[in-house]
Amino acid sequence: MLRIVFAYILAICFWVTAIACGWCVEKDFNRDMYDAGERLEKLQIYFETEMYEEASVLLDELITQFPDEPRFKYLRAVVDYQKGSYERAQEVFVEFIEEHPGVAEPYYLLGEINLKRGKEDAARQYLMKYCELVPEDYDAHLKLSSLSGKDSCAATIIKDGREDLALVEKIGFYGACVYTNQKQSIKLINGSFRSWSSMGIDFIYPLDLRGKQIVLKLKGKEGGEKFELTFRDKFARDYTPQLVIAPEEKGLSCDWQKIQVVLGKRQPKIDLSCVVHMGLEFGTSTAQNPRNSTLFVRDILIEDARN
Secondary structure, three states: OHHHHHHHHHHHHHHHHHHHOOOOOOOOOHHHHHHHHHHHHHHHHHHHOOOHHHHHHHHHHHHHHOOOOHHHHHHHHHHHHHHOOHHHHHHHHHHHHHHOOOOOHHHHHHHHHHHHOOOHHHHHHHHHHHHHHOOOOHHHHHHHHHOOOOOOOOEEEEEOOEEOOOOEEEEEEEEOEEEEEOOOOEEEEEOOOOOOEEEEEEEEEEEOOOOEEEEEEEEEOOOOOOOEEEEEEOOOOOOOOOEEEOOOOOOOOOOOEEEEEEOOOOEOOEOHHHEEEEEEEOOHHHHOOOOOOEEEEEEEEEEEOOO
16 A cells, blocks of 8 residues: 555655746745655655654645645545544545546545445445556455455456356356356356357456466366357457467366466467456357357456466
């Protein structure tokens, strides 16, 4: 969390220095603004050393001197957050995002505050907005996923046959796919009226899958059933997969098996930093499964790829 504060302090330091040096004109008291920049350097030291009482005093001085500057009030709320004064901090953060809805950090802090106060539904909403604005923050995705009561060591797409609504906007069944929701899995049948069958997963926001692996728990009904994983990024012009991976050449067994699919850092035809769709394809012309082939899907997770 401190990295958020430091970045914010440095941004304000640059702003007040620009005014003091005459690079831009917002106020008539350049000398005062220059002094404020010096005090903000002290403020960063106070945060680094967790001297929050000293930070409170310094920020109160800045707020008194510059009452119309919301950024000082914002940093004062961060200090309140660190000191456990959550109600006061939350009030400022809510007011801040009303005026600056595109700034991500307050959503994260509001999520943390509500989580500490036991308000998981509110925490989930704020963290969801933060992850939408900062999709590359994988740790926030994990925290968001854990709020649904799922395994906190991985970002959950499907667990025990149920989608995680923190990540999944919609699961669709396409082509010849015939599906049944069972007690702890999803049953998929390759029907007879089309040559392809697919279970498609649309994510709520683009996911950064660079350096990640997809971990699946699957089994077949007869054994030998095959499947492909397909992916699209937010820049895809149509529904054609930009990345197709067939991880099990010999097909599935009749027992539950854990399958790990490593995506790597980059792929030539897809931007792995903003994946919006993943599909499980098991049709006749695509995965070479005979008609009525049946797969069972229990878990689909996202984890850090092991070296």
